[in-house]
Amino acid sequence: MDGMTATTSRKVLLAAPRGYCAGVDRAVIAVEKALEQYGAPVYVRHEIVHNKYVVKTLEKKGAIFVEETEEVPEGNIVIFSAHGVAPVVHEEAERGKLATIDATCPLVTKVHKEAVRFAKEDYDILLIGHEGHEEVIGTSGEAPDHITLVDGPEDVANVTVRDESKVVWLSQTTLSVDETMETVGALQQKFPNLLSPPSDDICYATQNRQIAVKQMGADADLVIVVGSKNSSNSVRLVEVALGAGAKDAHLVDYAEEIDEAWLEGVGTVGVTSGASVPEILVEGVLDWLAQRGYDDVETVTAAKESITFSLPKELRRDLRAEAAELAGSPESGAANG
Numbered sequence: 619m620d621g622m623t624a625t626t627s628r629k630v631l632l633a634a635p636r637g638y639c640a641g642v643d644r645a646v647i648a649v650e651k652a653l654e655q656y657g658a659p660v661y662v663r664h665e666i667v668h669n670k671y672v673v674k675t676l677e678k679k680g681a682i683f684v685e686e687t688e689e690v691p692e693g694n695i696v697i698f699s700a701h702g703v704a705p706v707v708h709e710e711a712e713r714g715k716l717a718t719i720d721a722t723c724p725l726v727t728k729v730h731k732e733a734v735r736f737a738k739e740d741y742d743i744l745l746i747g748h749e750g751h752e753e754v755i756g757t758s759g760e761a762p763d764h765i766t767l768v769d770g771p772e773d774v775a776n777v778t779v780r781d782e783s784k785v786v787w788l789s790q791t792t793l794s795v796d797e798t799m800e801t802v803g804a805l806q807q808k809f810p811n812l813l814s815p816p817s818d819d820i821c822y823a824t825q826n827r828q829i830a831v832k833q834m835g836a837d838a839d840l841v842i843v844v845g846s847k848n849s850s851n852s853v854r855l856v857e858v859a860l861g862a863g864a865k866d867a868h869l870v871d872y873a874e875e876i877d878e879a880w881l882e883g884v885g886t887v888g889v890t891s892g893a894s895v896p897e898i899l900v901e902g903v904l905d906w907l908a909q910r911g912y913d914d915v916e917t918v919t920a921a922k923e924s925i926t927f928s929l930p931k932e933l934r935r936d937l938r939a940e941a942a943e944l945a946g947s948p949e950s951g952a953a954n955g
Contacts, residue, residue: 629914630907631838632900633830633890635923639823641723642667642894644927645700646676648721651929652697653680656938661690662697663707664752666721667894668849670871687711693945695719695937700894701752702726704759717941719932725791725821726753730760732815736786737761741813742779744768746801747790751850754790770797774804786813791821792851792893794858795828822925823893824851828858830920831890835862838888840880843869844899845892852892864888872899873906887912 638646645666652660658680665673665683673683687710690696695717698707702722711718722730736743743765747754758765768777768787779785787805789798798820806812818825835841841859845852852869859867866884870876881887887907891900904915 627885627914628912629886629916630904630912631834631886631888632904632915632917633827633834633888634917634919635823635826635830635921636889637891637893637895637897637900639821639893639923640925640927641700641725641821641823644929645721645723646672648719648930648933649676649681649697650679651933652695652719652937655933656695660695660697661716662699663687663690663703664699664701665848666697666699668701668852669846669892669894669896671899672894672896687714687716690714690716692716693941695941697721699752700726702730702756704756706759707756715941715944717932717937717944719930719937721930722756723791723821724927725819726756728817729757729788729791729815729819732788732819733757733760733765736788737764739784740764741784741786742766742781744777744779744785744787744805744812745789746787746793746798748793748850751790753792753850757788757790768801768805771801771804774801774808777805777808779809782809783811785809785811786815788815789819790850791819792824792849792854793820794854795820795825796858796861821893823923824854826921826923827851827855827890827893830918831855831858831888832862833920834888834890834918835859835864835867838864838886839884840865840886841867841888841890842876842903843867843890843892844871844895844903845869846871846894849892849894852895855890855892859888859890870903873902876903876906878910881910881912888918 692715841864
């Protein structure tokens with residue numbers, strides 16, 4: 619395609635589904651509702667979702683993001699992010715006299731419950747995921763004595779278990795489906811009695827976005843994935859695009875981060891976004907491309923999504939009053955507790 623002339627067709631393939639999943643939508647709305655209901659400040663432990671723009675927007679509305687629960691002054695409200703937290707974090711919040719809103723994605727909660735159940739049955743749990751990712755830290759914290767992290771197929775050789783007849787695998791919800799199944803295959807060879815989770819742990823939205831990129835990637839000279847670098851599912855979309863045959867693929871937070879040099883010799887640009895990305899950022903990329911002659915947009919639809927999750931139940935209570943009561947004198951706490 620080098621030496622492209624002005625007459626060469628330029629078009630955009632826009633992946634569907636893309637962007638916000640139900641868990642992200644629920645978590646972001648939970649912060650917005652908490653700010654509306656209780657007024658600023660509302661503290662959030664870690665980024666509510668892994669997206670720069672979303673975090674900045676919520677900060678402007680009065681959300682304060684902290685790394686650790688201890689940073690939240692007592693008598694305040696703290697929201698736990700969509701990635702989930704270990705039980706020890708709930709205990710920290712209790713010790714710090716904080717009212718909590720748990721915005722953990724229900725699909726992550728499902729994995730937590732599986733970890734607890736298999737640990738109770740004394741299984742060795744092999745958790746496929748990326749070391750240091752918040753979701754992995756939260757899930758591991760549910761059963762630290764039973765969980766071993768397996769970070770990709772190359773990690774399988776190092777895995778040891780107590781009893782090869784009692785081994786189960788679980789996974790982070792935002793991984794590459796193909797790489798996860800490769801890891802599972804390697805684990806099954808090593809542990810023939812390996813049990814699988816009752817249902818797939820990789821979430822529907824991660825899978826759907828990867829399927830859409832696979833359909834699009836083979837026909838794209840360049841794929842632009844809108845998402846933040848600390849977003850696991852967004853990073854995976856770049857890998858999936860390249861694996862599907864895209865000649866080039868890049869991750870950007872905003873349209874301004876696109877390098878014009880990437881367009882050299884490019885006829886077809888694929889565009890998608892990670893599960894924590896608001897559509898306004900995708901629109902910015904489409905506008906940027908249209909200004910450079912890529913204004914013919916064709917949608918590539920891989921699936922229809924209709925899943926929604928109800929908001930955290932804590933938003934139906936007066937948390938400011940609860941937080942004030944927690945931070946009150948020990949006597950009043952004892953009298954009311």
